[in-house]
Amino acid sequence: MNNKIKRILPQLLTILFVVFVFGFFTINAQVNMDNRGIDFGFGFLSQEASFDMQFTLLDYDGQDSYLWAYVVALLNTLLVSFLGIIFCTILGVIIGIARLSQNFLIKNSAAWYVEFFRNIPLLLQIFFWYYAALRALPLPENAQPWFGVTYMTIKGYYIPSMIWENLNVFISCLIAAIVAIIFIRIYAKKIQEKEGKQLPVLYMSLALITILPLLSFLMGGVTLDFEIPVLKQLAQTSFIYEGGVALPPELIALVLALSLYTSTFVAECVRAGIQGISKGQKEAAASVGLTPNQILKLVIMPQALRIIIPPTTNQYLNLTKNSSLAAAIAYPDLVLVFAGTALMQTGKAIEIVGITMLTYLSISLAIAALMNWYNKRIEIKEK
Amino acid sequence: MFKHLKQLTSLFAMIAVLFAFTTEAMAKKSKTLKNTQKKGFVRCGVSQGLPGFSNADASGNWTGIDVDVCRAVAAAVLGDANKVKFTPLSAKERFTALTSGEIDVLARNTTWTLSRDADIGLTFVGVNFYDGQGFMVRKSSGITSVDQFKNGISACTNIGTTTELNMRDFFNSRGISYEPVAFEKADEVVAAYDAGRCDTYTTDKSGLAAQRTKMKNPDEHIVLPETISKEPLGPVVRQGDAVWEDIVRWSLNTMIEAEEYGITSSNADSMKTSDNPQIKRLVGAEGEMGAAFGLDNEWNLRIIKQVGNYGESYKRNIADTGILPDRGPNQLWTKGGILYVPPAR
Numbered sequence: 105m106n107n108k109i110k111r112i113l114p115q116l117l118t119i120l121f122v123v124f125v126f127g128f129f130t131i132n133a134q135v136n137m138d139n140r141g142i143d144f145g146f147g148f149l150s151q152e153a154s155f156d157m158q159f160t161l162l163d164y165d166g167q168d169s170y171l172w173a174y175v176v177a178l179l180n181t182l183l184v185s186f187l188g189i190i191f192c193t194i195l196g197v198i199i200g201i202a203r204l205s206q207n208f209l210i211k212n213s214a215a216w217y218v219e220f221f222r223n224i225p226l227l228l229q230i231f232f233w234y235y236a237a238l239r240a241l242p243l244p245e246n247a248q249p250w251f252g253v254t255y256m257t258i259k260g261y262y263i264p265s266m267i268w269e270n271l272n273v274f275i276s277c278l279i280a281a282i283v284a285i286i287f288i289r290i291y292a293k294k295i296q297e298k299e300g301k302q303l304p305v306l307y308m309s310l311a312l313i314t315i316l317p318l319l320s321f322l323m324g325g326v327t328l329d330f331e332i333p334v335l336k337q338l339a340q341t342s343f344i345y346e347g348g349v350a351l352p353p354e355l356i357a358l359v360l361a362l363s364l365y366t367s368t369f370v371a372e373c374v375r376a377g378i379q380g381i382s383k384g385q386k387e388a389a390a391s392v393g394l395t396p397n398q399i400l401k402l403v404i405m406p407q408a409l410r411i412i413i414p415p416t417t418n419q420y421l422n423l424t425k426n427s428s429l430a431a432a433i434a435y436p437d438l439v440l441v442f443a444g445t446a447l448m449q450t451g452k453a454i455e456i457v458g459i460t461m462l463t464y465l466s467i468s469l470a471i472a473a474l475m476n477w478y479n480k481r482i483e484i485k486e487k
Numbered sequence: 488m489f490k491h492l493k494q495l496t497s498l499f500a501m502i503a504v505l506f507a508f509t510t511e512a513m514a515k516k517s518k519t520l521k522n523t524q525k526k527g528f529v530r531c532g533v534s535q536g537l538p539g540f541s542n543a544d545a546s547g548n549w550t551g552i553d554v555d556v557c558r559a560v561a562a563a564v565l566g567d568a569n570k571v572k573f574t575p576l577s578a579k580e581r582f583t584a585l586t587s588g589e590i591d592v593l594a595r596n597t598t599w600t601l602s603r604d605a606d607i608g609l610t611f612v613g614v615n616f617y618d619g620q621g622f623m624v625r626k627s628s629g630i631t632s633v634d635q636f637k638n639g640i641s642a643c644t645n646i647g648t649t650t651e652l653n654m655r656d657f658f659n660s661r662g663i664s665y666e667p668v669a670f671e672k673a674d675e676v677v678a679a680y681d682a683g684r685c686d687t688y689t690t691d692k693s694g695l696a697a698q699r700t701k702m703k704n705p706d707e708h709i710v711l712p713e714t715i716s717k718e719p720l721g722p723v724v725r726q727g728d729a730v731w732e733d734i735v736r737w738s739l740n741t742m743i744e745a746e747e748y749g750i751t752s753s754n755a756d757s758m759k760t761s762d763n764p765q766i767k768r769l770v771g772a773e774g775e776m777g778a779a780f781g782l783d784n785e786w787n788l789r790i791i792k793q794v795g796n797y798g799e800s801y802k803r804n805i806a807d808t809g810i811l812p813d814r815g816p817n818q819l820w821t822k823g824g825i826l827y828v829p830p831a832r
Contacts, residue, residue, distance in 0.1 A: 139727055142586065142608040155651045156667045166655045239682045258683050259641060336639065340629035342686045344639045353684070354668075434670045434679070440646060444579050444671065448647030451607030453583050 133454060148450045149174070155445050157436045159352045170446050177441035178463060184358055184437060185424040185467070191363035192423060193416075196370025203375050214371070222368035227429055229365055234357035234433040241353075244335060244343040253332045255345055260352045262333040262345040273324040274317060281316040285309045354435035358427070366423045370416055377412035378404065409482050417475035421468045428464070438463060519591050519724075519731040520564060520781060528570045531557035532590035535575040535672060538697040539810040540596045540616075540720075549573045553594035555800040556615055556722045558793070559738040560592055563786040568793035577671055579647040582607050585725055592735055593723040596691065598649045603723075612736035614721040615797075617816040617825060619714035620653050621692040623699065626709050628686070633657075633713045636687075641666040643676045643685035650690050653716040677701055691718045696810045734780050740828040741787045745769055745796035747819055747828075752795040755788055768832055776831060787831070797826070 137144060153173040154166045161183060164176040202214035221229070239258065242248075247255040255262045268274065285308075292303040320326045333348035381404050389403040390396075430437035431444060438460060447456045523529055533541035533553055541551040549571075558568040574590050585593045586608045596618075597603075599611040622642075624630045636658075644650050646669040658665045668685055670676045677698050680688040688695065695710045702708055722739060724732050745751070748766050750758050759772040767773035771785035780786070794800065798819075806812045818824025 137608075154655065156655045156665075158667050158669070166652075166659070235678065235682075239684075243683050338628075338637045338640055338686060339624075339635060341625060341627040342630075342640075344641070346639060352668075431671055432675075434668050434675070436669070440669070440671070445646045445651060445669070448579050448582070449602075449652075451582055451586075451603075453586075 137454075142451070144454065145452075146455055148452050148455070151450075153446065153449075155449065157441060158434070159355065159436055170442075170450070173446060174438075174442050174459070177436060177438045180436055180441075181424075181427055181430075181438040182467070184355065184362065184427045184430065184435070187359045188362040188366065188423045188427065189420050191359065192366040192370050192419070195363060195367035196416075196419075197374050199367060199371035200374025200378070203371065204378060218368040218371055221364050224365075226361065226365050226426055227432060230357060230361040230429055230433060233360045234354065238353045238357055244345055245341075253330070255333060257345075258353065259344060260350040261356060262348050262350050264330040264332045265347070265349045267329040267331055269327040270320075270325050274320045274326045277316045277320040277324065278313075281312045284312050284316075288312075352435070354430070354433050357433060358430050358435050362423055362426060366419050366426075369419045369422075373412050373415045373419065374408075376415070377408035377410075380411045381407050406482060407484075410479070410484070413475060413479045413482070417472060417479075420471050420475065424467055424471060425464060519728045520734065523564055523591060527565065528572045529557055529561040529565065529592060530574065530590045531560075531571050532574050532576045532581055532584050532593040532595055533557070534595045535577060535674070537596060537673065537694060538700055539693065539805040539808055540697065541573070541575075541594065543573070543575075550804060552615055552800050552804045553596060553720075553722070555742070555794050555804070556594045556735070556739055557592055559742055559790040560735055562789040562793040563734060563738050563741075563782060566789060568789075577647075578645050579671060582609060582723075585609060585723060588725070591724065591731065596694065596720045597723055598691075598718045599721050600649060608726045609723050610726050610732050611721050611723050612732055613739045613828070614719040615739055616693060616720040618691040618693050618718040618720050620650055620689060620716040620718055621695055621714055622711045623680075623688045623695045623708050624686065624711060626707050630687075630711070631709075633711055633715070636661070636663055636665075638664045639666070640687060641668055641685045643668045643670070643680040643688045644690060645669065645673060645676055646671055648690070649716070649718065654689055657715045673698065674701075691720070693720075693805070693811060700808075700810065730780060734782070737780075737787075737831065738790055741769065741790050741831060742794065742797040742800065743819075743826055743828045744831055745787075745791045746798040747821060750791055750796060751799060752792055755791040759788075765830065765832065774832070 134144070149171040150169050152167055153170045155173075156166050157164055157173070157176060159180065160176045161179045162176055164172060168176075199214050199217055202210050203218070205211045205214070241256055241258045244255065244257045244259055244262075247257045249255055253264050288303070288308055289305055292305045295301055295303060321328075331347045333345035333350075335343055336346040337343055385403055385407065386399055389399040394402065427437060428439040431440040434440070443456055443460045447453055450456070531554075533549060533551075536542050537551070539551055541549060541553040543549050554571075554573070557571045557573070561571045562568040574584065576584050576590075576593075576595060581593055581595050581597065582603070584590050593609075594615075596616070597611075598618075599614065603609060604611050622633060630636070640663065642654060642658075642665055644654060644667065651667065651669060654665075654667065668679060670679065673690075673694070676688065676690075679685060681702050688698070690698070692710060692714060699705050699708055699710070722735055724735050745755075748763070748769060750766060750769060755770055758766050758770045761767055761770075761772075764773055768776055769787055770791065771777070771783075771788040775784060777784050777786045795803070801814060801817065806814070814824060816825045818826060820827040
């Protein structure tokens with residue numbers, strides 16, 4: 105009897121404590137909001153937002169609701185996170201491998217890069233890129249074209265926009281090519297397991313993905329035109345480029361800072377992963393006659409990835425959460441627009457901060473789930 | 488068993504502490520005045536640095552007409568205009584700081600609008616500056632009127648302000664497409680505009696005039712003549728404490744009315760023997776003007792003596808600093824302006 109109580113009592117107290125803490129905060133918030141005449145509710149989400157956003161992926165206008173403003177701002181956050189993750193991965197892998205290079209110069213510059221960028225606070229780096237680096241760019245009227253048709257200016261990077269005709273045909277061709285490649289890979293694996301023959305999958309895939317979309321141009325009636333940005337005078341000394349697409353400097357600075365910073369951590373993950381594989385593996389693979397490429401692809405990487413993926417997932421999550429620093433440089437992300445302007449206009453602090461926290465939680469959990477799924481796939485399957 | 492007893496006691500102690508917080512928060516009757524007198528200072532929310540309104544110098548002394556409202560309240564309730572704790576707030580933080588009880592007066596060039604007054608649990612107590620939104624451009628652009636704005640213009644401003652909404656109304660009504668670049672801090676807006684990121688900088692005209700002094704080269708910029716909105720700026724208090732609300736309202740009103748009757752910080756004492764009963768009421772020599780607030784009778788005299796009347800405050804903070812030498816609408820109603828306050832009697 106005594107033992108049973110000893111076992112259950114702490115658990116019971118813990119539960120009571122948790123319930124009490126939650127209850128306390130809820131009641132406290134309710135009472136204080138009542139006292140101050142603040143209503144709680146999500147009705148505001150359908151009200152007109154009545155503010156504009158500088159940069160959106162979907163059509164947004166101030167007449168739209170706060171809910172739509174939330175969606176559009178969320179997409180901006182996702183865009184920065186997505187671009188950041190892509191660039192930091194590419195850069196991280198390159199730097200990580202470079203750190204293991206035999207070449208003294210490559211090895212040391214990679215090490216310097218890592219030490220430099222990961223030891224400066226991210227917010228400072230964002231400020232540096234936005235206030236220092238991009239401010240050194242020319243005004244639109246003084247900009248020299250890059251690659252002939254793009255202009256890097258203090259007001260943003262202007263690139264030609266694509267004008268498609270029959271875009272759906274092109275996209276169907278692209279999807280068809282990808283589906284075909286997946287089938288070829290499955291087929292090639294079967295052949296290899298059955299007959300030990302290797303099909304040139306890479307070349308076949310490359311051919312498919314270029315030829316099929318190309319055919320859509322020749323036969324499917326697909327056309328692609330470019331609209332080139334043209335300088336336009338707004339006033340005596342104020343110019344912009346019209347036509348084409350303008351990437352705002354806020355987005356560029358943010359992606360730059362986030363991917364440079366996070367790539368250093370990814371690089372360390374990659375280095376750790378590769379160094380975690382014992383030398384014997386490589387030597388054994390070589391002794392059975394595999395080529396260096398095959399050794400990397402078939403022996404080292406599959407094992408290294410198992411070490412690389414979990415810590416890299418953390419870095420992706422960090423990058424996504426760090427993207428909220430956008431608020432510092434006027435990039436209209438979730439925090440600036442929704443937890444900033446919308447919060448201000450409506451005064452619904454608890455609701456909006458709650459929604460924003462839940463959103464970041466969901467994004468993080470989704471990324472973690474995706475990476476865990478990938479991690480499961482590449483785990484060693486004990487037979 | 489004793490081990491558990493120890494854990495239990497600590498748990499109960501924790502719960503007791505939490506309850507103590509709850510009961511304080513649950514107290515229905517508002518005690519802002521009592522708390523202020525107990526603490527010995529007025530907790531005042533101000534801007535992060537807007538010359539003329541609320542700006543700290545190198546040694547941390549705050550000046551400005553918004554600051555003077557808080558000093559007036561401190562003089563009234565604590566007897567010393569210097570007993571104010573200033574909290575610099577961004578546009579985004581200001582209302583939350585007030586409703587959550589971090590500050591008791593918000594004097595931060597805040598526009599009085601219906602939705603703010605009605606929705607957020609705030610009460611505006613008056614207007615200490617009548618303003619309107621305008622645009623600043625570079626002189627070299629050759630723009631002299633908002634009529635010259637063209638499609639594609641980029642406009643820098645602050646987030647979370649009425650400015651953002653007025654700007655949209657303005658550009659939409661004229662059918663001009665524009666790029667809004669909205670920062671959280673005024674200094675960031677100025678830096679971005681100054682560097683050429685934006686073609687125009689829009690905010691309240693007083694703000695433009697004040698920020699212009701912070702530019703690298705103030706003479707290169709002009710404020711366009713048009714005013715696109717009404718921006719009555721005034722101090723705000725939390726909803727639900729009528730007495731505190733009245734104290735702040737009448738501290739401001741006292742400053743304005745004192746100017747109307749020619750009472751200044753230097754002649755306030757001598758006005759006690761004036762023949763005009765209204766003047767005598769304003770310097771605490773007649774009537775019981777403080778009793779209703781729970782204050783003594785000389786609360787208004789202290790405001791005038793320590794902070795000065797509205798005209799003195801305006802001159803010291805806005806006119807003499809070269810921000811807006813012309814008082815415009817912020818002149819007394821007797822002198823062609825629109826400053827008109829209910830009589831203190």
